[in-house]
Amino acid sequence: MAKYIVTGSAGFIGFHLCLRLLKEGHRVIGIDNMTSYYDVRMKEKRNELLLSYPSFQFEQIDFGNFDSLFQLINASKPKVIIHLGAQAGVRYSLENPWAYEQSNNLGTLNIFEAAKRSGVQNVLFASSSSVYGANTKTPFSEEDPVTQPISLYAATKRANELLAYTYHHLYGMQTAGFRFFTVYGIYGRPDMALFKFAKNMLLGKEITVYNNGDMKRDFTFVDDIVDGLVRAISAIEKGKIKYEIYNLGGDSPVKLLDFIAELEKTLNCKAKMKFLPLQMGDVQETVADVSKARAQLGFDPKTRIPEGIKIFSEWFLENKDWLLELDDPKQ
Numbered sequence: 001m002a003k004y005i006v007t008g009s010a011g012f013i014g015f016h017l018c019l020r021l022l023k024e025g026h027r028v029i030g031i032d033n034m035t036s037y038y039d040v041r042m043k044e045k046r047n048e049l050l051l052s053y054p055s056f057q058f059e060q061i062d063f064g065n066f067d068s069l070f071q072l073i074n075a076s077k078p079k080v081i082i083h084l085g086a087q088a089g090v091r092y093s094l095e096n097p098w099a100y101e102q103s104n105n106l107g108t109l110n111i112f113e114a115a116k117r118s119g120v121q122n123v124l125f126a127s128s129s130s131v132y133g134a135n136t137k138t139p140f141s142e143e144d145p146v147t148q149p150i151s152l153y154a155a156t157k158r159a160n161e162l163l164a165y166t167y168h169h170l171y172g173m174q175t176a177g178f179r180f181f182t183v184y185g186i187y188g189r190p191d192m193a194l195f196k197f198a199k200n201m202l203l204g205k206e207i208t209v210y211n212n213g214d215m216k217r218d219f220t221f222v223d224d225i226v227d228g229l230v231r232a233i234s235a236i237e238k239g240k241i242k243y244e245i246y247n248l249g250g251d252s253p254v255k256l257l258d259f260i261a262e263l264e265k266t267l268n269c270k271a272k273m274k275f276l277p278l279q280m281g282d283v284q285e286t287v288a289d290v291s292k293a294r295a296q297l298g299f300d301p302k303t304r305i306p307e308g309i310k311i312f313s314e315w316f317l318e319n320k321d322w323l324l325e326l327d328d329p330k331q
């Protein structure tokens with residue numbers, strides 16, 4: 001049984017990772033400040049499920065605040081910190097750039113500095129496929145230049161990767177960043193397209209489809225992401241990771257309109273689509289080259305879109321009483 005700290009534990013991916021680690025018998029300390037960027041009731045629901053495990057400890061801490069974060073990390077000395085907490089969302093970063101500066105830039109600096117001062121050598125962290133900006137060469141590879149982020153969110157994620165390198169270089173910290181590609185699944189984020197589509201379709205409302213539906217995404221099922229993270233935890237514990245960046249994507253990109261068709265089928269409900277142009281900061285196509293994660297971590301995303309959407313839709317229909325009640329997100 002190992003002890004881990006997971007930040008963003010009440011968030012979508014953090015919650016799923018905590019659940020997996022707890023089921024494997026580990027001790028997990030979850031950190032989250034429960035921001036109201038999207039309806040907090042979703043975060044409370046996830047947190048309640050985690051708290052049903054006696055080996056889970058929840059700390060409501062803002063990692064933008066160094067002192068409380070340092071106290072916790074120094075007192076608990078986890079084997080690995082998995083830093084998934086962040087101000088997420090591309091579009092909201094146009095409206096509130098300060099939230100991104102505070103949580104993503106200052107927050108990530110605090111995580112690395114607190115880890116260093118506590119003698120914790122292993123830090124894994126979430127980056128994002130958005131660091132590829134408007135790159136047109138696909139699939140996106142970790143070798144590609146990532147010098148032109150087209151949203152503030154992407155700029156903070158790229159800055160996190162550079163900061164991690166510096167901590168590795170200066171203090172020998174072992175660290176890896178993960179460029180996640182559009183993650184979906186149960187207990188998913190109410191601000192993301194899949195959730196908004198399902199909710200509006202069941203309420204008989206219009207769904208907004210950007211770039212007239214001409215978008216392609218490498219949607220990745222959350223269990224596959226968690227599997228990749230668990231493999232990375234094992235690798236870093238064995239000293240096999242020094243400083244690395246990995247793409248974690250579903251490896252089967254689909255057109256947005258095909259994704260919607262799958263949702264219509266599994267929810268048994270027709271979508272009323274309103275087409276709009278591409279939004280500022282958004283990219284038309286994200287396709288991951290996951291060969292590095294495959295070769296080095298044994299990452300193997302297995303869940304194809306029809307299966308993943310079916311699991312999501314069944315969960316949504318079973319839980320629709322409270323899901324349809326959730327407030328619409330800020331963007």
Ligand SMILES: NC(=O)c1ccc[n+]([C@@H]2O[C@H](COP(=O)([O-])OP(=O)(O)OC[C@H]3O[C@@H](n4cnc5c(N)ncnc54)[C@H](O)[C@@H]3O)[C@@H](O)[C@H]2O)c1
Pocket residue numbers: 007008009010011012013014031032033034035043061062063064083084085086087088089102103107126127128129179180181182183184189
């Ligand atoms: N979901 C995706 O498709 C996706 C894609 C690329 C990258 N990512 C990245 O993966 C990570 C997890 O994303 P997610 O989808 O679970 O998002 P999420 O918003 O559901 O989870 C993030 C959690 O971090 C918490 N948080 C934010 N600021 C904090 C702070 N200052 N102190 C403590 N907690 C704070 C939030 O309350 C939230 O619960 C994020 O870093 C995100 O940027 C996600």
